[in-house]
Amino acid sequence: MSTYASQNPPDRLSRRGLLRSGLAVAAAGLTGPALAACADERPPRASAGAGPQTGKLKRYDPSAPPGSAPKLPRRFGVPGNFDAVIAIQLTEGITNACKAKGIECVTAIANGDTAKFRSQAETMFAQGMAAWFLYPPYLSGSEDLTAKAVELGVMSVAQQANSHVFPVVNYRQVGRSQGAAAVAYMRQHNGGEAQVLLLNDGLLTDSARAIDAGIKEELKVAGGKVRIVSETSVDYTVKAGADAMATLLQAHPGINVILGHSAPVLGAVSVLEAKGRGNETTLYASGTEGGDDILKKIEQGGTLFRATWSQPWPLYGHAFGVYTDLWLQGRAVPRLVTAPAAGLPALDSPEVVRRWRTAMADPKTTFETNVEEYMSTWGNVSYDTRTVVWNAPVTDPDAVIDRE
Numbered sequence: 001m002s003t004y005a006s007q008n009p010p011d012r013l014s015r016r017g018l019l020r021s022g023l024a025v026a027a028a029g030l031t032g033p034a035l036a037a038c039a040d041e042r043p044p045r046a047s048a049g050a051g052p053q054t055g056k057l058k059r060y061d062p063s064a065p066p067g068s069a070p071k072l073p074r075r076f077g078v079p080g081n082f083d084a085v086i087a088i089q090l091t092e093g094i095t096n097a098c099k100a101k102g103i104e105c106v107t108a109i110a111n112g113d114t115a116k117f118r119s120q121a122e123t124m125f126a127q128g129m130a131a132w133f134l135y136p137p138y139l140s141g142s143e144d145l146t147a148k149a150v151e152l153g154v155m156s157v158a159q160q161a162n163s164h165v166f167p168v169v170n171y172r173q174v175g176r177s178q179g180a181a182a183v184a185y186m187r188q189h190n191g192g193e194a195q196v197l198l199l200n201d202g203l204l205t206d207s208a209r210a211i212d213a214g215i216k217e218e219l220k221v222a223g224g225k226v227r228i229v230s231e232t233s234v235d236y237t238v239k240a241g242a243d244a245m246a247t248l249l250q251a252h253p254g255i256n257v258i259l260g261h262s263a264p265v266l267g268a269v270s271v272l273e274a275k276g277r278g279n280e281t282t283l284y285a286s287g288t289e290g291g292d293d294i295l296k297k298i299e300q301g302g303t304l305f306r307a308t309w310s311q312p313w314p315l316y317g318h319a320f321g322v323y324t325d326l327w328l329q330g331r332a333v334p335r336l337v338t339a340p341a342a343g344l345p346a347l348d349s350p351e352v353v354r355r356w357r358t359a360m361a362d363p364k365t366t367f368e369t370n371v372e373e374y375m376s377t378w379g380n381v382s383y384d385t386r387t388v389v390w391n392a393p394v395t396d397p398d399a400v401i402d403r404e
Contacts, residue, residue: 056400056401057379057401058378059377060334067382070328074102077106078107079134080113080116093318093319095317153386157320161390161393163390165336165337166336166390173343175212177346178288179215179217185306186257194256196255197248198232199241199244199259199268202233232248236263240267259287261287263287264287268285283304285306290309295310300350331382334377335381336377
């Protein structure tokens with residue numbers, strides 16, 4: 001996991017760090033998650049004293065016989081929360097699911113301030129809780145807290161060692177999907193010729209490097225008609241993308257493909273639209289972790305912003321609340337939460353976006369009736385087997401699960 005400690009003062013992590021984490025939670029990852037670009041081929045192993053676990057994870061079995069029910073408060077803790085949109089979606093999902101199960105959800109805003117996070121987490125542990133969620137920017141220096149969670153039997157949802165429930169997607173595959181979609185569009189609408197602008201965060205995190213590598217793999221395969229004319233480091237904001245695009249167009253007026261995180265890509269698109277180019281079919285832009293503003297644009301149509309790839313944060317949140325109730329019953333919860341076999345869907349048409357937004361607006365119904373379309377779950381862990389934790393970040397879900 002990337003933790004941002006080297007990019008920020010030791011006592012504070014910015015909201016930009018959250019955005020970089022893939023959590024814009026990606027802020028969902030949980031932002032999602034800043035994971036290493038290369039796959040960790042090792043199977044998941046148990047922590048010391050729990051006995052070795054070999055082989056790949058099978059599908060989560062919710063019907064496994066229950067074990068001991070922990071005597072823990074019916075409380076879910078989210079210390080160090082953020083006021084970013086995806087974090088709000090995630091927290092609302094957790095809160096609503098917990099409320100329906102008679103579980104209190106306690107959350108505290110820190111917006112990247114590690115000292116505040118630390119104080120909030122210690123208070124929550126002192127008050128007692130059955131489960132907690134740990135955001136990626138706080139992972140460094142939290143080893144004692146995650147160890148305490150295992151010792152106390154608190155269900156840990158995080159993308160690091162000592163976690164019970166590990167939410168992750170294959171970011172390299174997300175990049176491949178983004179690159180391939182751009183190439184396919186330009187072949188259909190511009191004879192395959194593309195002058196590409198990549199907007200990234202300077203590739204300071206593992207997730208950004210993984211997405212970037214996936215995009216470049218597909219652009220390279222496309223051949224000589226596709227050229228990257230600029231790779232520009234920007235903050236993950238609409239304004240940063242607009243400012244960069246206004247400057248870059250002077251040096252590279254032929255830019256016709258813009259790829260990167262959705263927020264700066266949206267800013268770059270706004271510059272082209274302001275120049276009266278909003279209806280040009282030979283222009284293509286796409287991003288990752290698109291918020292509702294971007295989804296609405298795609299749903300309405302008539303935009304250069306053709307597609308986004310996002311994790312189902314409201315659904316994740318609901319699932320974590322449900323898993324807390326199961327944990328308190330002594331029942332098993334999944335060890336790995338990831339995308340379906342097909343990967344994250346491309347939200348690239350009004351119909352697809354409308355279906356997605358409807359599903360995310362009612363995560364309870366989606367979870368109960370159609371969850372496999374949006375997420376898949378693997379492995380079993382319960383209070384009785386709580387010392388079976390992840391010993392390293394998962395970078396390629398298919399390296400540790402058995403989809404057969």
